């Protein structure tokens with residue numbers, strides 16, 4: 001079972017936008033869609049490292065701000081002709097709070 | 112010698128007749144064409160899109176001057192025929208007579224005017240021609256009260272069009288529900304609800320008693336005592352065939368001019384076609400049968416045998432967003448059965464009327480995609496008992512699985528009708544395509560398919576695609592992105608015409624196929640909306656590219672660059688000190704002077720941006736918008752104040768312009784250059800707008816480029832007055848904001864729009880120039896502010912930092 005950690009309030013993330021969480025695994029972008037779903041993706045485009053958290057969010061897709069690669073936030077997979085994957089992490093919303101997979105916190109402590 | 116053919120009326124029916132004649136026998140006739148309207152043949156059906164703003168008059172002209180000239184037609188436009196002298200074969204207008212060998216009467220019909228008091232007052236119009244349309248457009252633009260009498264096809268198109276333009280519209284309809292001749296009460300109700308959602312008031316069971324007013328219309332009074340205020344009244348209660356000259360000439364006339372199967376009147380040398388005729392006791396009000404008449408009459412005139420047989424026609428309402436389809440007979444009767452489907456949530460209603468296992472009537476509202484399929488079954492009298500259970504779900508259900516639209520089109524038989532207006536079947540389109548018509552325009556030219564009401568365009572393209580396979584690229588310039596088939600221009604027009612004021616509203620109403628759009632359409636829509644509704648629409652940061660959202664340019668390593676504004680390239684020691692301090696405080700790795708005469712601080716971390724801006728703000732520095740599709744820089748040279756060649760205060764003018772224009776959003780970036788003399792040290796002649804100061808004043812030129820493309824500016828205007836120069840430049844920028852496609856630099860836009868047109872708008876037409884400047888100022892009342900100050904506010908700053916830092920928590 002995934003353990004979750006509270007990282008902040010849903011309202012702190014703009015609708016159709018993102019905020020970044022720093023983790024030991026690097027930056028993770030937390031996206032909020034127009035229907036208040038939450039997705040957590042590595043904040044690094046596999047193409048040339050663009051910060052996905054600064055991309056335009058449309059539906060459950062995000063477009064990298066540097067060269068317009070489009071990713072499905074459910075799977076992290078690049079869409080269309082581009083080939084690539086971004087890591088995704090478990091995340092959820094409960095009672096207006098956003099929770100992220102606690103493994104991102106633990107790994108370092110375990111090490 | 113050529114035979115003399117005189118045609119009375121240059122409308123849709125006679126236009127089609129002439130096309131056939133010139134095609135089959137180009138040299139047979141010498142044609143004289145009279146028209147009461149002061150213009151030639153245009154697509155009358157398309158007046159509704161002109162009224163609503165979706166099309167312009169130029170786009171709906173069918174035959175232009177060149178066409179008439181090419182066929183040597185003697186055009187007498189604006190000249191009515193008042194008398195036909197049959198014994199001497201001469202027709203007369205008020206300018207004199209013209210002899211004929213053969214005469215065609217194609218006078219169409221005249222709107223019916225209900226005989227109530229006040230019907231002659233100025234401000235009462237009908238809906239038939241361009242003059243009526245323009246009167247309604249004006250009422251709409253002025254935001255006036257308009258009353259439409261008549262809730263049929265025409266009345267509703269008039270009402271929706273005026274409402275889209277901004278009028279407050281009331282529809283008064285005599286019957287219990289709208290369009291009662293085409294719709295049953297349920298579909299009429301859905302239609303009424305949709306119209307009411309657009310702010311149109313609908314009054315059914317309303318009988319008009321009088322039109323009130325002294326000098327011009329002021330109100331409409333109903334039998335039940337209700338009074339609706341009105342600056343304009345449109346009567347759209349029906350039409351009657353225009354038969355007056357035929358009656359006077361003692362031709363046989365009942366309700367219409369009586370013609371036989373060959374379209375001949377009671378005089379063997381006089382023929383008639385169009386809405387003015389009566390054939391077999393029947394009158395006509397839609398173009399499809401008229402086009403058939405044109406085909407028949409062309410043959411008759413050329414001495415061939417031909418017989419006119421009217422076919423049934425279906426009706427569609429051309430109001431964007433109200434989809435309805437109606438064909439056949441749907442009155443209740445004991446020997447009939449109904450199949451009805453309702454989905455009130457989605458506003459859908461379908462009804463099929465059956466008699467003896469054959470479809471005899473179809474009414475659809477909301478989703479009309481299957482209309483033509485039902486209509487085909489009805490025309491062919493197909494026995495539908497086998498598919499009865501699933502019939503209402505359309506063709507997709509009949510094969511068991513859902514067909515994609517391409518497969519459905521591919522499966523249609525050759526005789527399936529694709530274009531209802533022009534009676535073009537699939538086979539004919541396929542033949543044309545195989546014969547080399549590989550673009551929509553060619554198919555249109557050769558078969559006429561999709562050239563009238565246009566609702567079949569999608570289908571025609573699908574037939575082309577099915578025929579050509581991957582060889583056919585569906586007309587690409589169309590959609591602004593993959594989410595829609597509407598072009599940029601259409602979307603802009605519709606945002607305005609339909610009063611759409613949010614991105615979701617645009618996507619909903621214009622049928623976006625994606626959820627939430629894409630990275631390409633979202634910034635464009637955001638721009639179009641804020642340009643159209645500066646006071647009502649709120650800029651949507653999340654629909655902006657990162658640079659505009661963060662008011663700084665993102666660099667390839669994810670850091671940002673910060674460029675404060677230096678008005679006209681002029682700065683002070685205090686400003687320079689503040690910039691130097693900021694550079695040190697935030698460890699800026701590179702400080703660079705830009706080509707636009709200011710200083711770039713490169714390599715700033717996102718979380719430092721707000722604090723750095725606050726520091727710069729304190730020294731009076733504001734955002735230089737070096738990241739925006741908006742006003743970037745105004746580059747100047749020193750000018751008369753110091754330079755020995757300078758003719759005017761070029762620096763002062765540059766500062767003045769920059770203070771006026773800064774903060775405004777534009778379709779793409781805008782850069783200005785102001786040079787104090789023709790030596791042009793500010794390189795003004797490759798900017799979007801350049802000014803060269805000369806002894807006699809200011810030479811303004813526009814549409815330069817110095818990027819991937821290199822282009823010198825073109826002269827727009829010269830003036831002795833600095834104030835006028837500023838005004839012209841402001842008007843130019845506003846015109847660009849209102850008309851250019853998103854991401855077109857001014858030079859691209861001017862190339863498309865034409866410099867002459869631009870000149871006419873901002874230089875010659877003083878009133879228009881003033882209006883443009885006013886609209887720019889309205890927008891600037893919102894946008895002439897420093898975005899840095901807004902985001903640097905203390906309670907905003909946290910938003911620029913990470914939401915959480917789990918590396919710290921892990922270490923604890």
Ligand SMILES: Cc1cc2nc3c(=O)[nH]c(=O)nc-3n(C[C@H](O)[C@H](O)[C@H](O)COP(=O)(O)OP(=O)(O)OC[C@H]3O[C@@H](n4cnc5c(N)ncnc54)[C@H](O)[C@@H]3O)c2cc1C
Nearest residue numbers: 120122123124146147148155191192218219385386397398
């Ligand atoms: C706003 C609107 C929307 C419509 N929408 C549709 C639609 O969606 N589908 C559809 O099938 N039909 C539609 N119609 C109907 C269609 O436009 C007509 O059926 C068609 O235009 C009739 O063609 P016509 O040639 O008979 O007459 P017209 O096109 O009216 O042409 C007649 C011409 O004769 C001229 N004329 C009259 N008397 C004289 C004279 N004495 N001397 C010289 N000239 C004269 C008139 O000025 C006119 O220009 C619409 C009509 C209108 C007004």
Ligand code: FES
Nearest residue numbers: 045048050064067
């Ligand atoms: S870095 Fe993401 S598209 Fe290039």
